[in-house]
Amino acid sequence: MPKEQGRKLVAQNRKARHDYHVEDTYEAGLVLMGTEVKSLRAGRASLVDGFVDIENGEAWLHGVHIPEYAQGTWTNHAARRKRKLLLNRVEIDKIERKTSEKGYTIVPLSLYFKDGRAKVEIALAKGKKSWDKRQTLRERQDDREKQQAIGRRLKGQE
Structure with missing residues (x-):
């Protein structure tokens, strides 16, 4: 089977650009379970209540809804569990410094597959x-x- 090429958009948070001044964007990988990937490939996800938090030097994605996979068994995932983001140490430190300033937050803008791997575009933003x-x-x-x-x-x- 040929390797997947290009970018396939799964979900987009249009309201984020309305509610926030987007200052800087980053592309981060996601640590997912198998049933989450299958559910994403079916095009089902919602970024509406999502936000990113940095805990112990690691970035975590909270509040993103990836529904349970219909054909999943007892190994299915929780729909709103927190998911680890894969970012470079330099990026995490830079984001953490900025979010310590008043008014800054990190919001997910879009969720997509890039060359077969699940990615999320996150933005360092200030509320409007x-x-x-x-x-x-x-x-x-x-x-x-x-x-x-x-x-x-x-x-x-x-």
Whole structure:
């Protein structure tokens, strides 16, 4: 059987970019059980309540929901267990220093397979205030209206 190539997206946390200012992103491997991998390959996961915590110099992914594998037996996994992230020592130290500052957190952005291996993209982020969110939505709406006006102008409708 040929080796899997490319990137296959399993789950994405769109709300994270709405709720946080993303400053730095990292790609981390995941330590998973066999039934978790099978469930992910079926495209089932949710990153909505997920966050990363650093304990004893190790990064752990909490709150990510990977449902039990339907054909699994008594060896099935717990759906919301904490999972170890595989990062370099330098990256972990850098992230730990930043999160000790006020307002910083680590959130998962996406879960995917890269060349057959499960990866999670995590971001060092700072929470947005409600007025920041409104400003972002307003900028997005203005850009959309500007693009629509340009499109109408090019088509000769104005």
